[in-house]
Structure formats: structure tokens, C-alpha cells
Amino acid sequence: MTQPGRTCLVVDDSRVVRKVARRILEGHGFAVEEAEDGQVALATCRRQMPDSVLLDWNMPVMNGIEFLKALRHEFGPDRPPVMFCTTENDISFIEQAIEHGAQEFIMKPFDEEILLGKFALVGLL
Amino acid sequence: MKPASFDLIAALLHTISGLVIGPDKLYLLETRLAPIMKAHKIASLDALADTIRAARPGGITPAIMNAPSPLEVAVIEAMTTNESFFFRDEKPFAHVRTHVLPRLLSTRPAGAKLRIWSAAASTGQEAYSLAMILAEQKSSLGHRSFEILGTDIAREQLSRAGDGLYTQFEVQRGLPMQYLVKYFKKDGTSWRINDTIRSMVQFKLFNLLSDLRSLGQFDIVFCRNVLIYFDQPTKARVLAAIAKQMPADGVLYLGGAETVLGITDAFTSAPGERGVYERTPTAAARQFAAVGR
Numbered sequence: 001m002t003q004p005g006r007t008c009l010v011v012d013d014s015r016v017v018r019k020v021a022r023r024i025l026e027g028h029g030f031a032v033e034e035a036e037d038g039q040v041a042l043a044t045c046r047r048q049m050p051d052s053v054l055l056d057w058n059m060p061v062m063n064g065i066e067f068l069k070a071l072r073h074e075f076g077p078d079r080p081p082v083m084f085c086t087t088e089n090d091i092s093f094i095e096q097a098i099e100h101g102a103q104e105f106i107m108k109p110f111d112e113e114i115l116l117g118k119f120a121l122v123g124l125l
Numbered sequence: 126m127k128p129a130s131f132d133l134i135a136a137l138l139h140t141i142s143g144l145v146i147g148p149d150k151l152y153l154l155e156t157r158l159a160p161i162m163k164a165h166k167i168a169s170l171d172a173l174a175d176t177i178r179a180a181r182p183g184g185i186t187p188a189i190m191n192a193p194s195p196l197e198v199a200v201i202e203a204m205t206t207n208e209s210f211f212f213r214d215e216k217p218f219a220h221v222r223t224h225v226l227p228r229l230l231s232t233r234p235a236g237a238k239l240r241i242w243s244a245a246a247s248t249g250q251e252a253y254s255l256a257m258i259l260a261e262q263k264s265s266l267g268h269r270s271f272e273i274l275g276t277d278i279a280r281e282q283l284s285r286a287g288d289g290l291y292t293q294f295e296v297q298r299g300l301p302m303q304y305l306v307k308y309f310k311k312d313g314t315s316w317r318i319n320d321t322i323r324s325m326v327q328f329k330l331f332n333l334l335s336d337l338r339s340l341g342q343f344d345i346v347f348c349r350n351v352l353i354y355f356d357q358p359t360k361a362r363v364l365a366a367i368a369k370q371m372p373a374d375g376v377l378y379l380g381g382a383e384t385v386l387g388i389t390d391a392f393t394s395a396p397g398e399r400g401v402y403e404r405t406p407t408a409a410a411r412q413f414a415a416v417g418r
């Protein structure tokens with residue numbers, strides 16, 4: 001059963017990654033929405049704001065950091081919490097993520113423990 | 126494996142490191158000792174037990190604790206469980222930051238050094254987490270001097286701790302991204318703790334079952350996720366010895382599955398806090414407090 005405050009929008013252009021994240025999150029009471037790029041994700045947020053966003057960096061059409069900037073610009077600085085989940089792992093990317101209002105940063109490859117641990121760190125679990 | 130061989134190795138582990146293994150852990154012996162047997166060209170666990178036995182005509186007695194042979198050391202180290210991660214369980218670290226540090230800073234004379242001990246430091250995450258907490262509080266600490274000591278019985282883990290080099294997986298367990306950015310540098314595909322944090326921590330090979338007095342006094346002791354491997358008498362002995370290395374207002378942190386309850390009177394659980402223990406006042410101290418009232 002989904003608990004209140006537990007919807008997550010998973011934004012990734014890889015269907016496999018979305019599926020893995022969905023399986024883990026649904027196993028912990030989250031209702032999961034999916035989007036394959038930033039633009040689709042933004043439209044989803046406008047329709048119904050999720051309680052959290054798991055966000056890839058490199059995607060066609062609109063990438064993760066552009067999405068984050070647009071989201072924060074349109075809806076304010078810190079809600080919902082956004083966690084990057086990307087193969088980018090240079091400090092400069094993490095710094096940019098922090099600068100633009102991301103709450104956490106997961107470096108792929110990730111597993112269930114890392115994903116849930118990061119959700120716990122930002123107070124979502 | 127012959128029962129006598131199992132008993133010998135179990136006695137060795139228990140005598141030197143405190144580790145208790147039951148016969149149900151035979152598979153652990155097999156998997157963890159295989160590399161050592163290969164390196165020493167020993168064909169089986171029975172042959173390993175025979176080799177150890179032959180070198181100890183006096184048997185496995187407490188006296189061997191002070192001078193284990195290289196083969197014995199290798200066996201002991203291979204049987205340790207070294208899992209650790211940054212800010213493990215979070216709460217104890219938050220408790221240090223919000224409760225214990227402010228209290229110690231206000232009650233101790235400005236010149237007094239505060240000493241922190243990570244008593245089963247393994248690969249160093251616990252000690253470095255404590256160092257990061259101190260680094261974050263720098264402004265309120267002023268010129269106060271600190272010492273963080275990490276000790277462990279396992280050399281290989283300690284040398285990793287000293288290197289301060291962690292895999293991408295390890296830095297994603299428990300470590301907030303702000304701390305990763307602030308206190309680590311990328312080194313190839315790994316992450317290295319920066320010199321500031323590194324220099325705040327010392328690591329030292331040390332057996333918890335040995336005489337703790339040489340280590341001196343500690344205001345804060347993290348002894349987490351190691352007592353679980355010991356039997357009751359060993360836990361009681363170690364806890365009593367740790368109490369002696371702490372001032373009356375020192376604080377002890379144990380792991381989530383560990384307690385002092387029913388094991389020792391030396392510590393009392395801090396009211397409302399899981400895993401946090403204070404020294405039980407001695408009869409003399411209680412009397413003193415009663416007089417003062």
C-alpha cells in the first residue's frame with residue numbers, strides 16, 4: 001500500500017533503470033511515476049507534484065540539470081526533494097547539483113541499499 | 126573437519142580476539158581461511174589446526190595473546206567481520222553533535238584536550254565521521270584541542286583506514302553529498318579523504334582484550350558492532366575495562382544490537398537514548414552528590 005507523502009517521479013531515459021528504481025521504491029511503499037526526459041517530467045510535475053524526484057543527468061530533449069533549474073524556478077527552492085541518479089561522478093557535477101537545489105546525489109551503478117540509504121538521508125524513509 | 130580441529134581454531138579465536146564461533150559457522154572457517162591455507166600451502170582445515178597445535182606444545186592459553194605467530198594472526202584477522210560505513214545509524218553521531226560536544230565544551234576547562242576513541246575502527250569510517258562532525262563545528266570549538274584515535278585488531282583494515290581511500294560504493298553509504306564534496310577528493314575511480322580530516326585521526330593496531338591503560342582516558346568512546354561477536358564474560362570484561370578509561374561524565378556508544386543490560390553495572394543507559402551509555406556513578410560519587418544536595 002502506498003503511504004501518504006510517498007510518491008516518486010523517476011526520470012531516466014533508460015527503461016531498465018526506471019524499472020529497477022520502480023521495483024525498489026514500490027517495495028517500500030512508494031507510488032512511482034515515470035518520465036523519460038526532463039520535459040515530460042516537468043509536465044508531470046505541473047499536473048501533479050510528486051513528493052520526491054529521482055533524476056538522471058544525461059537525457060535527450062531536456063537533461064536533468066535543466067529540469068531541476070526549471071522546476072525550482074517555477075515551484076520554489078526546495079520542494080519536492082530531488083535526488084540525482086547518474087553515471088556522472090565528478091565533484092563538479094555534484095557541486096552543480098547542490099547549487100541548483102538538489103538534495104542528494106547517487107552515482108550509478110546503484111543498488112537497493114544505496115538508493116534507500118539516500119532516501120533516508122533526505123528524510124523520505 | 127575433525128571436531129578437535131574445530132575446537133582448536135575456535136579456542137584460538139576466542140583466546141586472542143574474543144570471537145566466538147559455533148559449529149554452525151564451519152562454512153565461515155572454510156571460506157575465510159581458504160586464502161590463508163593456500164598462501165601457507167596447507168591442504169585442509171585439519172592440517173591448519175595441526176600446524177597451529179604443533180607450534181603450541183603448551184596449548185592455547187591466555188599467555189599466547191601477547192605473542193601470536195604470523196599464522197595465528199592471519200587466522201584471527203581473516204575471521205574478523207569488518208563491515209562499516211560513514212555515519213552508521215546516524216543517531217549516535219547526531220547525539221555527539223547536539224548533546225555531548227556542547228556539554229563537554231561547557232564543562233571542561235578551555236585548555237583540556239577532548240579525546241575520542243573509535244575502539245573497533247575497521248576501515249575508518251566511524252573515526253572519520255567523528256572528525257567530520259568536529260570539522261563542521263569548528264567555529265564553536267575555537268582553539269580547543271582534540272584527539273581521535275581509531276584502533277582495531279585487523280592490520281589490513283587499519284591500513285585502509287590510514288589511506289582514507291574509499292570506493293564509490295563506500296562513499297555512498299551514509300555520507301551526505303555535501304560532506305563528500307567538502308571532505309573528499311576523487312582519486313581515479315575512488316575517493317580519498319582530504320588532508321584536514323585525515324590529520325585529525327590517528328590509527329593504531331590494538332586488541333580490545335589487551336590492557337587498555339596504555340591508551341589513556343577518553344571522553345567519548347565508540348565501541349560499535351564488535352561486542353556482538355564476543356561471549357558474555359568477554360563483553361563484561363571489555364566494558365569494565367573501557368569504563369576505567371573514561372571520566373565520570375564520559376559517554377559510550379554501542380551498536381544497534383548491543384547493550385550493557387545484564388552484562389555489566391559499569392554503564393547505565395542514557396535516559397531516552399538507544400545505544401548511548403553513561404558511566405554508572407560509583408558509590409563514593411553518589412554519596413558525594415547526596416552530601417552536596
Ligand SMILES: C[S@@+](CC[C@H](N)C(=O)[O-])C[C@H]1O[C@@H](n2cnc3c(N)ncnc32)[C@H](O)[C@@H]1O
Nearest residue numbers: 142205209245247277278279332333349350351
Ligand atoms: C563490524 S566492524 C565495526 C566497525 C565500526 N565500529 C562500525 O560500527 O561500523 C568490527 C571490527 O572489530 C574488530 N575487532 C574484532 N575483535 C577485535 C578485538 N579483539 N580488538 C580490536 N578490534 C577487534 C574487527 O577487526 C572489525 O574491524
